[in-house]
Structures are given as C-alpha cells and as structure tokens.
Amino acid sequence: MPYDRRDSGEISDQEEDDDKKSGRAQGGKRRFDEFDCPTCSANNPVGDGFGSGDEVMCNYCGLEFRVQVDDEGKLKLREL
Numbered sequence: 001m002p003y004d005r006r007d008s009g010e011i012s013d014q015e016e017d018d019d020k021k022s023g024r025a026q027g028g029k030r031r032f033d034e035f036d037c038p039t040c041s042a043n044n045p046v047g048d049g050f051g052s053g054d055e056v057m058c059n060y061c062g063l064e065f066r067v068q069v070d071d072e073g074k075l076k077l078r079e080l
C-alpha cells in the first residue's frame, strides 16, 4: 500500500459510500441486490440486482412480489 488514507484526513470518499448505501442519494432509482421476504422473512440475494418496477420471487416460499422504491430509496414489496 503506497498511501494510507486513514492518516491523511480524507474521508469524503467514505462519506459518499455511506450515502450510496443508505440510498438517500439515489431515491426511487436505487437498486438492490437482496431483499427480505415480507411473507416468510427469508433473505434472498438477487444476483442481477433489481429496482422499482421489477418483479422478484422468494426462493423459499415461492411467492412473487412487485418492487417499489419510494423517493427516499426505501424498498417496498407488494405480493402479486
């Protein structure tokens, strides 16, 4: 490692990452790579990722859900 950021005082990159993770920066265009099934609570990773308007299926109980993402980047799943 030629350069250690921890000693340089540069934390802006890290703050940007946190914003992306929370989804605030992306709002309704946020994409997810996993979801918790509203019916059986199983955690489902989605390899290709998904976003608002997509449909996802729970690998455990087999139910399908329509994905909605609100302006704050919050994930909502509606059973189909």
Ligand SMILES: [Zn+2]
Residues within 6 Å of the ligand: 037, 038, 039, 040, 041, 042, 058, 059, 060, 061, 062, 063
């Ligand atoms: Zn399920």
